[in-house]
Amino acid sequence: MLQKITSSILYMPAEERTDRPVLGVVSGKQMSLIIDSGNSPAHARQFIKKLSTSRVPPPRLMGITHWHWDHTFGMSVWDIPTIAHVDTQKGLEVLREYSWDDESLDERVEQGLEIEFCAEMIKKEFAWDRDQIKIKLPEIIFPERLRIDLGGLTCLIERVGGDHEPGSTVFYIPEEKVLFLGDCLGPDLYAPKYYYSIDKFLGLLEKLRGYGAGTYVSSHGDPESREGLESEMKQWEEIARIVEKRGADYEGILSKLKESLGREPTQDDREMVEYLINGLEMKKNRT
Numbered sequence: 001m002l003q004k005i006t007s008s009i010l011y012m013p014a015e016e017r018t019d020r021p022v023l024g025v026v027s028g029k030q031m032s033l034i035i036d037s038g039n040s041p042a043h044a045r046q047f048i049k050k051l052s053t054s055r056v057p058p059p060r061l062m063g064i065t066h067w068h069w070d071h072t073f074g075m076s077v078w079d080i081p082t083i084a085h086v087d088t089q090k091g092l093e094v095l096r097e098y099s100w101d102d103e104s105l106d107e108r109v110e111q112g113l114e115i116e117f118c119a120e121m122i123k124k125e126f127a128w129d130r131d132q133i134k135i136k137l138p139e140i141i142f143p144e145r146l147r148i149d150l151g152g153l154t155c156l157i158e159r160v161g162g163d164h165e166p167g168s169t170v171f172y173i174p175e176e177k178v179l180f181l182g183d184c185l186g187p188d189l190y191a192p193k194y195y196y197s198i199d200k201f202l203g204l205l206e207k208l209r210g211y212g213a214g215t216y217v218s219s220h221g222d223p224e225s226r227e228g229l230e231s232e233m234k235q236w237e238e239i240a241r242i243v244e245k246r247g248a249d250y251e252g253i254l255s256k257l258k259e260s261l262g263r264e265p266t267q268d269d270r271e272m273v274e275y276l277i278n279g280l281e282m283k284k285n286r287t
């Protein structure tokens, strides 16, 4: 069975073992829209099987949050048109040229073109048959935003960008106040060190608040309430402000953070500090 967010929005939860993201289905009276394709044909088929017993209107369209493998390698299984931002199309055109055997993957990790974590996960998800990887390109390409009428229910598909991937796209269902975030809140992983740039990150948080969503769905976690994400956002903003003021002083930032949060910084807080500092260093190296 699929999990329910509202009566018209269901999802299959993320699976950490091979980095399978959340797959969503948004249903109007006439048709359903699928959000993200799965990280492999097997993952896509698992979702299709669950869909077939969920009594939702037929899936007629698929939307993609961004080009990263775990969101797109299931596309070849679906025979419905795919909607994607122009950057997602470009990203997939690059992937189409690649080979996926161990040697090619390792070589790209060496060259900094592939992330070690992703290469490892691809090897695990496609342990037996790497020939199954067939990159399909999207059919419907939009520059900034698109509104789909599913029959009594609309879906606003909009690029929000951010550090994780410039083409990061969110899916907002205003009637239900549900916002699918993809990975947009993540750091940039395709760099020598994972990083966030302070301005971009704070701008993204402001933009996401603007939707007025009541439920947020990130691709690699459980759905969260507005209150849950808002309290996390406030902490991230506090961390970003401290890093902005203190620069690369990791220990100084942590003790200031402990003071302002009134508790010991968690592993997630520390990571956030680290990625923000990496962002400052990247910026310094560029100028």
Ligand SMILES: [Zn+2]
Pocket: 066, 068, 164, 165, 183
């Ligand atoms: Zn991603």
